[in-house]
Amino acid sequence: MKIGILTSGGDAPGLNAVIRGIVFTGLQVYGHEFVGFLNGWKGLVDDTTIPLTRHQIMGISKQGGTILGTSRTNPFEHGGAERVKTVLERNGIDALIAIGGEGTLAAAKRLTDAGVRIVGVPKTVDNDLSATDYTFGFDTAVQIATEAMDRLRTTGDSHGRCMIAEVMGRHVGWIALHSGMAAGAHCILIPEQKTSIEQITEWVTSAHDRGRAPLVVVAEGFALDTMTDVHSERGLDAFGRPRLGGIGEHLAPLIEERTGIETRATTLGHIQRGGTPSAYDRVLATRLGMAALRTVLEEHWGCMVALRGTEIVHVPFEDALGKLKTVPQDRYDEARVLFG
Amino acid sequence: MKIGILTSGGDAPGLNAVIRGIVFTGLQVYGHEFVGFLNGWKGLVDDTTIPLTRHQIMGISKQGGTILGTSRTNPFEHGGAERVKTVLERNGIDALIAIGGEGTLAAAKRLTDAGVRIVGVPKTVDNDLSATDYTFGFDTAVQIATEAMDRLRTTGDSHGRCMIAEVMGRHVGWIALHSGMAAGAHCILIPEQKTSIEQITEWVTSAHDRGRAPLVVVAEGFALDTMTDVHSERGLDAFGRPRLGGIGEHLAPLIEERTGIETRATTLGHIQRGGTPSAYDRVLATRLGMAALRTVLEEHWGCMVALRGTEIVHVPFEDALGKLKTVPQDRYDEARVLFG
Amino acid sequence: MKIGILTSGGDAPGLNAVIRGIVFTGLQVYGHEFVGFLNGWKGLVDDTTIPLTRHQIMGISKQGGTILGTSRTNPFEHGGAERVKTVLERNGIDALIAIGGEGTLAAAKRLTDAGVRIVGVPKTVDNDLSATDYTFGFDTAVQIATEAMDRLRTTGDSHGRCMIAEVMGRHVGWIALHSGMAAGAHCILIPEQKTSIEQITEWVTSAHDRGRAPLVVVAEGFALDTMTDVHSERGLDAFGRPRLGGIGEHLAPLIEERTGIETRATTLGHIQRGGTPSAYDRVLATRLGMAALRTVLEEHWGCMVALRGTEIVHVPFEDALGKLKTVPQDRYDEARVLFG
Amino acid sequence: MKIGILTSGGDAPGLNAVIRGIVFTGLQVYGHEFVGFLNGWKGLVDDTTIPLTRHQIMGISKQGGTILGTSRTNPFEHGGAERVKTVLERNGIDALIAIGGEGTLAAAKRLTDAGVRIVGVPKTVDNDLSATDYTFGFDTAVQIATEAMDRLRTTGDSHGRCMIAEVMGRHVGWIALHSGMAAGAHCILIPEQKTSIEQITEWVTSAHDRGRAPLVVVAEGFALDTMTDVHSERGLDAFGRPRLGGIGEHLAPLIEERTGIETRATTLGHIQRGGTPSAYDRVLATRLGMAALRTVLEEHWGCMVALRGTEIVHVPFEDALGKLKTVPQDRYDEARVLFG
Incomplete structure (x- = not known):
């Protein structure tokens, strides 16, 4: 059996551990052959591949990023299912494992519907995918954000300042919720x-x-609850989000002028998604990779692997799509108690 | 309402976050009063207490160990239920939250049966308690062990050596399983x-x-499958466990003489259980603490809080006792594939 | 003997280790008495003090920030030497140890000239003070910046992007030089x-x-070599520095449009100066603190302690003032070879 | 020009950064050719080599260990100067850079005397070489030991225990001195x-x-000051050193029985010398590598590079040999004040 693999969308700590989990098991136990498509769907539609051998996956589970490269290319803007089928066939590939976020899984679903034999591995540092308890990369991001806040705190204490840390989370607040709870925000x-600036x-x-x-x-992705004149002056749009720069930098002067407390913002940015994955993410990613291979062997096409409690299961793509996993009210209320 | 808290057994990263979760919520939301018993059950039978105020729990969730101190004292060897009741009454305490491992929970069950109003929070770095998916402290231990192995690896590679890392786990192999999988053992x-020395x-x-x-x-806690003459010479007992020193140090010469590969052992020991908890453990411990307080408010005496998937639930003590949570065969088989 | 201590200017990892080094030695060996002025010179001119006892310095050397608080207050704008003398006399203080950067040392020199018995400990995360090989806080900042770049790198590799890391260094490039060399920039x-944008x-x-x-x-603090129309459009001033936001964010689009390579900037900001100091900084800071006390005992007023090779010496304030320690040409040339 | 490189003796964090510093500069600036001998002097006497190209040194400065491998082979037990000359000549090598500890430098000196064109880079995690302020690997070891002690401390505090940390240092106490000072031992x-057990x-x-x-x-490498009957029972030899196991494990029961305080020992072992080097060590190692190449170009045969203050200089091998750099009395006395 010959299996293709690709990683798509933003990078996340653990991608290489997934690849290793798949390939090592396949080579070792079943004698499969593996092909990696370079730079996500781009490599598939362009037919740019590398063979994935034992040598190439040696020691990669602790490396951040992805040895296959990634991109945000959408296959349906570059030939769609026909093109994908042609390239898979040309390479003699029996099944495809696509590792990516919601966009990738949506494309994978459309390809499944068009007859491509495909299995997915969910990837989102933001942890915003339904149908899985956690996604790899999230734990690493929370850990990095927490350590950064532990540092910011001592500066705040020494100067009597208010410190703002802007973390990832365009649509959901999971990283903010967990790192904030861990750091005692x-x-x-x-x-x-x-939330209103008055409440803050x-x-x-x-x-x-x-x-x-x-x-x-x-x-x-946080937005203030109402647009006010001040926001407008500060460059917030009608939704309370900053027009330029991050929300953290925009909140700082608003808080400072209302409270009289010197306020500084730090945007953690890309350091949250790169580098060595935490042990938690390495284990989760390895297990997801191994389960993805089992899902291929069991021919559950159109499914992705998912964490449920301590078990890895497989679920249809549609279970994960269209329903952003947001922070539920009770989890927010729980954290809010700690605001003091 | 006045609530007593104690931490018992070996320390674990996250104990302070549990305490903070309980006390902060109780002070802030319900106006409870809190008393800490010093050094586990010892403080309860000796009636040594400190008040737990807002000031004392400030910033403690990132600190390792426990601000209350701990010990391995068994209350049933020091007056039992009668003594416990007397001390609780003398302090005007309405309910007790006991944070500890299997021994503590077993004592808590007996006390519940004797009419003490008690709720438990499970604690075991080894992750060997049934009825909860994970316990706080485990993630930190796995992370520390994984980082240590990442380091040992480069020395092994440079010298062409076999490196042995001995990790915690007297009765179960969870830390070894997860850190080994994360580090690519x-x-x-x-x-x-x-396992036989031949298989190793x-x-x-x-x-x-x-x-x-x-x-x-x-x-x-690993033991070789059979006692052989060599083991006996090396100081292994009839169960294949070393009489003196750790199993890692005993395996090293056995492996070296059979393979001809220079072999070195490192025992990670206490560094796995101390120090700053990982963000994962801080969040888990904080949530468990908050849930323990809810369990008290709902008067579910004789229950402990537990993680199930992403939720914190409460379960009767007996669900967690008497059934050591061992590594199941399928999890071991999964990891074994990666041995190569 | 009664000695006053203050920490002034931006915080730096190691401040508490300096305090501990001074106070522990003084209490233990000489039976001195210590008073801390709160929030830098502000506490001195306002006469806000705390006693510094053994209890208060317990375990602080690993804590970031300063237990005394800090500010940017200049004593010569609040009463000057007369006010300082009055407050010192009122508290019965025989000598003052001021821990701070160039501004603090300049004030300390003026106070010395006015007859105040004062000794300094140099503090600058940027490492820009002459007369000392290194200052505490610098090693921690370089380590944090290097780890952040190790992380950024994997994202760059996975996406084929150019990653920009903006680090501290308003007037000198030491942190950039060392972290860039360590991370292989x-x-x-x-x-x-x-440097011109063309060269970059x-x-x-x-x-x-x-x-x-x-x-x-x-x-x-880096500036492009010339102002061009493009810079002007981008909001750079006549010195090639950005009018709003950091230089990193301004370079990103300039590089991207000229090279066609997707480019992302991260500003590390305050995380470089807070939190647990590196072991190097703890040792250096402790030794500087102990040496500052010796300098007081030897009555070398108007001197600060300094690192020379492996020794701690004392030098007159004027040796450290007025001469910013910039990166010399040969150190830059050495690093430049590695640009490739 | 064609230059050979070897790494010899125990591994140390920074070896790869030295190699990269040499090779990158030589390839980039001078167009040199480089050959690596595998596994120290063994590769030289066996003539096992790999070409060192740009590709091979890519990204290695942050990797622990050595890509060339290492061993404790002494060339003078395998053909000596004649054999070394033959192999160098056969490979057309003009100069050799040997990276290693005292044994390596002693061999290098003898080879220099026999006419081999050789330059050295000092390597010792223990920091016990004279003629250089610090060696790479030392800072990383101190940092790892300090972090481990920060962890041990919280366990000690929670249980009211005495914690012993055994660190590297067979002949000198630099790692113990610096990590102990940093951790507040x-x-x-x-x-x-x-030192006597009574004093301890x-x-x-x-x-x-x-x-x-x-x-x-x-x-x-610490030894008690006198052999007593107890030591003898415990398995200490006539020099107060343990016959089996480490000194830490032997001290634990001695301290416990004399003080009545529960005492636990942890041997940090190999984790102190492997893994990612600290930023400090990466910078130092890179600079030493670049300076070694300059020393070759200037034909200072029989010299090694060394750190003096902030400068890298070169010194004759004999300056570094025969004089173990021990902890001087004043540095010990300084640290001893902090014992309390």
Whole structure:
């Protein structure tokens, strides 16, 4: 059996562990042959491949990024199912494993419907995919964000400042929720919960009044609840999101002028998604890779692997699509208690 | 309402986050009063307490160990239920939250049966408690062990040596399984799977023949499958366990003389259980603490909190007792594929 | 003998280790008494103090920030030498140890000239003070920046992107030089070396042509060599520095449009100066603190302690002032070889 | 020009950065050709080589260990200078750069005397070589040991235990001195300072009496000052060193029975010398490599490169040989103040 693999979308710590889990098991146990498509769907539609041998996957599970490269190419803008089928056939590939986020899984579903034998591995650092408890890369991102906030905190304490940490999370607040809870933030701002600048100011002031240096964590996709004149002046759009720069940098002067507390923002950015994966993510990614291969062997086409409790299961693509996994109200309320 | 808290047994990263989760919520939301008993059950039978105020739990969730101290004292060897009741009454305590491992939970069950209002929070770095998916402290231990093996590996590669890492796990192999999988070990030896020195030798030789420096991870409670004359000479008892020193140090010369490959053992020991908890453990521990308080409020006496998937639930003590959570055969088989 | 201590200016990892080094030695060996002024010179002119006892310095050497708090207050804007003398006398203080950067040392020199018995400990994360080989905090900042770049690198590699890391260094490029060399940057941009966008583009393109994802490290104080129309449009001032936002964010589109390589910038910001100090910085800071006390005992007023090779010496304030320690040409040339 | 490189003796974090510093500069600036001998002097006497190209040194400076492999082979036991000359000539090699510890440098000196054109780079994790302020690998080892002790400490505090950390240092106590000072140890035991068990007991008891969990750091080469009957029973030899197991494990019961304080020992072992080098070590190693190449170009045969303050210089081999760099009395006395 000959199996193709591709990684698509933004990189996430653990991609290489998935690849290793698939390939090592396939080579070792079943004598499969593996082909990697370079740079996501781009490599598939362009037919750019490398053979995936034992040598190439040696020691990669601790490396960040993906040895296959990645891109945001959509196969349906480059020939679609026909082109994909042609290239798979030309390479003598029996099945495809696509590792990627919602866009990739949506494309994979359309390809499945068109008859391509395909299995998916969910990937999102933001942890916003339904149908799986967690995705690899999320734990690493939360750990990096938490360590960064542990550092920011000491500066806040020494200067009596309010420190803002902007973390990833365009549509959901999972990284902000977990890292904020871990670091003991006094205020966690997530896209799911529009909040007024007055409420934020109250939390910040309350922490300050108790003798703490306020720590605010804000997901990049957070928006203030209403547009006000001040926001407009500051360059926020009608949805309360900044027109230029990140939300953290825009909140800083708003908080400072309302509270009188010196406020500084740090945008953690790309350091949250690169580098050595945490042990948790390496184990999860390895197991997902091995389960993806089993899913291929069992011919569950149109399915992706998923974590449920401590088990890896497979679920149809549609279970994961169209339903962004947002932070539910009870998890937010739980964290909100800790704001003080 | 006045609530007592104690931490008992070996320390684990996250104990302070549990305490903070309980106390912060209780003070902030319900206006409870909290008392900490010092050094586990010892503080309860000796009536040594400290008040737990907001000031004392400030910033503790990132600290390893426990601000309450701990011990291995068994309350049933020091007055039992009567003594416990007397002390709780004397302090005007309405309910007790006991954070500890199997011994603590067993004592808590007996106390519940004797009428003490008690709720438990499971604690075991080894992750060997049934009825909960994971326990706090485990993730930190796995992360530390994995980073240590990442380091050992480069020394093995440079010298062409076989490196052995002995990790925690007296009765179960979870830390070995996860850290070994994360670090790409060529052989994972756990208490649940007796293994012959011949089989270990074969795995080590096979890795070496493929040009790798063999990495062996062994749980402290692992035993060789049979006693042989050599073991006896080396100081192994009739169960294949070393009489003095750790199993890692005893395996090293056995492997070296059989394979001709220079072999070195490192015992990670106490560094696996101390220090700053991982973000994962801080979040889990905080949530368990908050859930323990809810369990008290709902008067589910004789229950402990537990992780199931992404939810925190409560389960009767008896569900967690008497059934050591061992590594199941399928999880071991999954990891074994990666031995090569 | 009664000694006052203050920490002034931006925080730096190691401040608490300095305090501990001074106080522990003084209490233990000489039976001195210690007073801490809160928030830098502000606490001195306002006469806000705390006693520094054994209990307060317990375990602080591994904590980031400063337990005394800090500010940018200049004593000569709040009463000057007369006010300082009055407060010192009122507290019965025989000597003052001031821990701070160039501004603090300049004030300390003026106070010395006015008869105040004062000794300094140099502090600058940027490592820009003459008369000392290194300052504490610098090693931690370089380590954090290097780890961040190790992470950025894997994202660059996976996406075929150019990654820019903006590090601290308003006037000098030491952090950029060391972290860039450690992380294997393809281009290091420092304030001491004005560079054209054409040259930067050439380095980036050259790395890309060799199959590498270009890594650019830029000190916050770097400026392009000439103002061009493009810079002006992008919001650079006449000195080639950005009007809003950081230099990293401004370079990204310039590089992207000239090279056609997708480019992303990350500003590391405050995470470089907070949190647990590296072991190197803890040792250096502890030794500097102990040496500062010796300098007081030997009555070398108007001197600061300094690292020379492996020894701690004392030098007059004026040796450290007025001469910013910039990256010399030969150190830059050495690093430049590695740009490729 | 064609240059050979070898790495010899125990591995140290930074070896690959040295190799990269040499090769990158030589290829880039001078168009040299490079050959690596595999596994130290063994590869030289056996004539096992690999070409060192740009591709092979790509990204290696952050990798622990050595891509060339290493061994403890002594060339003078395998053909000596004649054999070395033959192999160098056969490969057309004009000069040799040997990276290693005292044994390697001693061999290099003899080869220089026999007419081989050779330059050295000092390597010792223990930092015990004279003529250089620091060696690469030392900073990483100190950092790892310090982080481990930070962890051990919380366990000690929670259980009221005395924790012993055994660190590297067979003949000198530099790692113990620096990590112990950084971690705030209450007692640092080094080979240079024989100490009685009574004195150790006094320090431990004193820390305990002040409410601290005593932290003892001991270098592996430390010996008690006198042999007593107890030591003999415990398996110490006439020099106070343990016959089996490490000194840490032997001290634990001695301290426990004398103080009544539960005592646990951890031997850090090989994790101190493997894995990713600290930024400090990467910079130092890179600079040493580049300076070694300059030393070759300037034909200073029989010299090694060395750190002096912030500069890299070259010194004759004999300056570094025969004089173990031990911890001087004043540095020990400085640290001893902090024992409390």
